[in-house]
Amino acid sequence: MTSAQKPLHSAFGPQTTAQEALAGRDLRGKVAIVTGGHGGIGLETTRVLSNAGATVIVGARDINKAQDKLSTMKNVEVIHLDLADPKSIDQFAADILKSNRALDILINNAGVANPPVIKDARGFDTHFATNHLGHFQLTARLWEALIKSGNSRVITLSSISHMLGPIDLSDLNFTKRPYDKDISYGESKTACSLFAVELDKRGKEHGIRAFAVNPGAILTGLTRHLTDEELAAWGVRRGENSEFISPEGFKSAEQGAATSIWCAVSPLLEGKGGVYCENCDIAAIVPADSKLMTGVREWAIDQTAAEMLWTVSEDLLHIGSIPGLSK
Structure with missing residues (x-):
């Protein structure tokens, strides 16, 4: 556990938008990467960073779709990135390193939920492989650029779904237990939070601080594989034109991107890291059996x-020693 996991009372809250969380900061001269930065809350994250003057590099599987979505934004570059493909990750990172730029902000935003294929070509659970391992590899490969900044922040999107339970490191690919897509997703998001904890411990001496973010309940493209019955369990239904109609408590994309932006730029977080954040603040620790849809459970x-997860991830990816990254 970390003693830093205490709310700061930032004066922001669930209704805060990403633009409001930016608080007028000028990001000219800063370089940011947003994975999946062309859709949902990623698109809003890119928009706010771009408008603030940052150069934003968007990693996207579908280059044409991303370029179409981002065509009106200034200072935005698009590079192919498939987080389920190790070669694609390495090529993306190589392209960044070739430019010799410092990387000030890395937002590991992309992810999958309830994918049609539950295991990737390596036999890894798709949720775990994409949501955690892909971003783990990407961050490791970008280590040199993050260090070059001298004051960089890595933000990885977790989820309230971490409340479903701790990660089972002995059965990451569901070979010993029946596959449950909700548990699989929840464990991958627990992994995202644990990644921030260990990354911060290893990176802070190099000026790299790490944060996990729960964006809140938002209806984005991640819901595309859910049935009407599964959506109904969350109080969501489809309208006549197939648009989602959600109850109170769901956030807009503008609100969902707020905590990512806050973690990327807030001076309140100077000298801090390795924490799980929500609603533009550090989240409170809540009991394991809490039914609240807020707060962080201790296992995350x-x-x-x-x-332990870090060591397992290195082994699974066969990542060699990176100066300052491995012990």
Whole structure:
């Protein structure tokens, strides 16, 4: 556990938008990467960073779709990135490093939920492979650029779904237990939070701080594989034109992107890291059996579990020693 996991009372909240969380900061001269930055909350994250003057590099599987979505934005570059493909990740990172630019902000925003294929070509659970391992590899490959900044922040999107339980490191690919897509997704998001804990521990001496973000309940493209019955369980239904109609408590994309932006730029977080954030603040720790749809459960910020997951991830990806990254 980390003693830093305490709310700061930032004066922001669930209704805060990404533009409001930016608080008028000028990001000219800064370089940011947003994976999946052309859709949903990623698109809003890109828009706000771009408008603030940052150069934003968007990693996208579908280059044409991304370029179409981002064509009106200034200072935005699009590079192919498939987080389920290790070669694509390495090529993306190589392209960034070739430019010799410092990387100030890395927002690991992309992800999958309830994909039609539950295992990738390597036999890895698709949720775990894409949501965690892909971003783990990407961050490792970009280490040199993050260090070059001298004051960089890595933001990885987690989810309230981490409340479903701790990650089972002995059965990451569901070979010993029946596959459950909700548990699979929840464990991948626990992994995202644990990644921030260990990354911060290893990176802070190099000026790299890491944060996990729960964006809140938002209807984005991640819901495309859910049935009407599954949506109804969340109080969501489809309208006559197939648009989603949601109850109170769901956020807009502008609100959903707010905590990512806050973690990327807020001076309140100077000297801090390795924490799980929500609603533009550091989240409170809540009991394991809490039914609240807010707060962080202790297993998602457990330092021992975070170190174990890091070691497992290195082994699975066959990542060699990176100066300052491996112990």
